[in-house]
Amino acid sequence: MALPDLYALATQSLETAFATTSGTIALFAAGIAGLLVVVSSFVKTMIPLRYLAVAGNVGFLIYGALHPAFIMILLHGALLPINIWRLAEMARLTRQVTKAAEQSDLSGVWLRPYMRKQRLRAGQVLFRKGDQATHLYFLADGRMEFVEIGQEMEPGRLFGEIAFFAPDKRRTLTARCVTKCTVLRIDEHTFRELYFQNPAFGFQVVSLVAGRLIADRQRLEAMVAEHSRPAELAAAGSVQ
Incomplete structure (x- = not known):
C-alpha cells in the first residue's frame, strides 16, 4: 500500500473515531496513555514508574473498551493488577522502613517479606570471622552467639549488617547457634534491587545502620565506664 493510501486510511479512521x-474519548485516552509510556522511559525510580504504568494501563483499557480491541483489553487487563500490586508492595515497604527509622527500630522486621528462611542446628556456625559477607540476617527463632565477644542475641533482631555494608565485606565476628535457630536472610542482589527501585528505602536503611553503630558505641562506652569505676574508687581510697 502506497504512502498516500496509508495517509488517507488513517485520516478516514480518525474522522470516523471523532464522529x-x-x-473521541477512546482516542484521547489512548493518546494520554501513549504519552505516559514515553514519559516512563525517562523515569529512573520504581514507584513513579509504577504510577505511570497503572495510569497507562487504565488509558489503554478505556481505549480497548470504547474502540473495541480484545487483545488490548486482555493485555492491559492482565498488567493492571500486577502493576497495582507491585506499587502497593513498594509503597508499604517505604512506609515500614520510614516508620522504623523514626522510631529507631533496629529489628529489621520490615525486611522479612523479602528474606528466605534457613534452619540451623544447635552448635552450627552461620558464618566465621573473616568470611565474605554475602547476606544480611534476621534471627526469627533461637539464640545466636557471637563467639569472640561471648555475646548472645535473642530472636527478633537484624544482624550481620556491619560487614554487609563494609568496604571489604568481611565478617568481624563468628556467629554460632546456641540452640536450634531459624534465620531469615536476604542476599546482596535482592537488597540492591530494593534499593534501586526505591532510593528512599536505601536512605532509611543507611539511617538504621548508623543508628545501630551509635547504639553499639554507646553500649561500649557504658561498659568501659563501668569497668573503670572500681579502679577510680580504689585509686581514690589509696590517696585518702
Whole structure:
C-alpha cells in the first residue's frame, strides 16, 4: 500500500473515531496513555514508574473498551493488577522502613517479606570471622552467639549488617547457634534491587545502620565506664 493510501486510511479512521463521543474519548485516552509510556522511559525510580504504568494501563483499557480491541483489553487487563500490586508492595515497604527509622527500630522486621528462611542446628556456625559477607540476617527463632565477644542475641533482631555494608565485606565476628535457630536472610542482589527501585528505602536503611553503630558505641562506652569505676574508687581510697 502506497504512502498516500496509508495517509488517507488513517485520516478516514480518525474522522470516523471523532464522529462519536465514545470514539473521541477512546482516542484521547489512548493518546494520554501513549504519552505516559514515553514519559516512563525517562523515569529512573520504581514507584513513579509504577504510577505511570497503572495510569497507562487504565488509558489503554478505556481505549480497548470504547474502540473495541480484545487483545488490548486482555493485555492491559492482565498488567493492571500486577502493576497495582507491585506499587502497593513498594509503597508499604517505604512506609515500614520510614516508620522504623523514626522510631529507631533496629529489628529489621520490615525486611522479612523479602528474606528466605534457613534452619540451623544447635552448635552450627552461620558464618566465621573473616568470611565474605554475602547476606544480611534476621534471627526469627533461637539464640545466636557471637563467639569472640561471648555475646548472645535473642530472636527478633537484624544482624550481620556491619560487614554487609563494609568496604571489604568481611565478617568481624563468628556467629554460632546456641540452640536450634531459624534465620531469615536476604542476599546482596535482592537488597540492591530494593534499593534501586526505591532510593528512599536505601536512605532509611543507611539511617538504621548508623543508628545501630551509635547504639553499639554507646553500649561500649557504658561498659568501659563501668569497668573503670572500681579502679577510680580504689585509686581514690589509696590517696585518702
